[in-house]
Amino acid sequence: MKTVEISVENVSMKFRLANEKVDTLKEYIVRMLKKEIRYSEFYALKSVNFEIFRGERIGIIGHNGAGKSTLLKIISGIIKPTDGKIAVNGNVAPLLELGAGFDFDISGSENIYLNGAILGKSKEYLKGKYDEIVEFSGLERFIHTPVKNYSSGMRARLGFSIATQVDPDILILDEILGVGDEQFKRKSSNKMIEMMNSGKTIILVSHSIDQIRNLTDRVIWMDKGEIKGIGESNQICDLYLNEMKK
Numbered sequence: 001m002k003t004v005e006i007s008v009e010n011v012s013m014k015f016r017l018a019n020e021k022v023d024t025l026k027e028y029i030v031r032m033l034k035k036e037i038r039y040s041e042f043y044a045l046k047s048v049n050f051e052i053f054r055g056e057r058i059g060i061i062g063h064n065g066a067g068k069s070t071l072l073k074i075i076s077g078i079i080k081p082t083d084g085k086i087a088v089n090g091n092v093a094p095l096l097e098l099g100a101g102f103d104f105d106i107s108g109s110e111n112i113y114l115n116g117a118i119l120g121k122s123k124e125y126l127k128g129k130y131d132e133i134v135e136f137s138g139l140e141r142f143i144h145t146p147v148k149n150y151s152s153g154m155r156a157r158l159g160f161s162i163a164t165q166v167d168p169d170i171l172i173l174d175e176i177l178g179v180g181d182e183q184f185k186r187k188s189s190n191k192m193i194e195m196m197n198s199g200k201t202i203i204l205v206s207h208s209i210d211q212i213r214n215l216t217d218r219v220i221w222m223d224k225g226e227i228k229g230i231g232e233s234n235q236i237c238d239l240y241l242n243e244m245k246k
Ligand SMILES: Nc1ncnc2c1ncn2[C@@H]1O[C@H](COP(=O)(O)OP(=O)(O)OP(=O)(O)O)[C@@H](O)[C@H]1O
Pocket: 015, 016, 017, 043, 044, 062, 063, 064, 065, 066, 067, 068, 069, 070, 071
C-alpha cells in the first residue's frame, strides 16, 4: 500500500504588498505609524491540494512567480501558510537556504551538531556521521573555526554536506544547483543525482524540463498560485510545453 508522506490541504499563502514606494526605513516607520501606508493582498498560493507518497520523485514546474518556491518553503516548514493544513511524515532536508540554522559564533564542528539536530538527528547519530560530513565538505582545516569567519561558499558547502549526509527521508531541491567552487559544484550535483535515484522522497523545482522528465515520476504544474496540472511527468511536461508555444 502507498504511504502518504506529505499532504497539502487547501493551502493558501497571502502576502501583503505596500502600494506606495517608501525610500527609507525612517519614512516607512513614520508613515506606518500615521497609517499612511496602504497595502494590497496578494495570493502566492490559492487553495492548493495534493498528496505525495513515500519514495515518489515529484517535479514542480511553472512560470516565474507561479508559487513554486513558496510551496517548497511551506513544505520545509520555513514559512507557515496563511490558510490550510500541511502534514509531513518524516524529516525534511531543504536544500533551499543552506546553513540557515547556523550559529555564526560557534565553530563549524559545533554547527554540525546544531544543524543536524534541526534536521531531527540525535547527537549519537551525528557522532557516527561526523567524519563523513567534514570530509564531504572539504573543510577539515577550518572545522574548529567560528562560522562567522567562513566565506559564503564555505558555509554553503558545510550546509550542503550536513543536509545530504544525514540521510533525510525527504529531500527538497530548488533547482539542482551545485554550491561552492567548480570542483564542489560537480561533487554536489553528483551527490544530488545519486540521492534522486536512491528511493527517497524527492521534490525538485526546476526550469529545466529535460531534468524534470529524467529525474521525476510525477509533476505538479503551478500557475499563478494554483495547480494547473498534476500527473505523470512526461504527460504534464508535454502539456506545459504545448502551452508555451501558444
Ligand atoms: N515574502 C514575500 N512577500 C511578498 N511577496 C512574495 C514573498 N515571497 C514571494 N512573493 C511573491 O509570491 C509569488 C510567488 O513567488 P515564488 O518565489 O514562490 O515563485 P516561483 O514560482 O518560485 O518563481 P521563480 O520561478 O521565479 O523562482 C511572486 O509573485 C512573489 O513576488
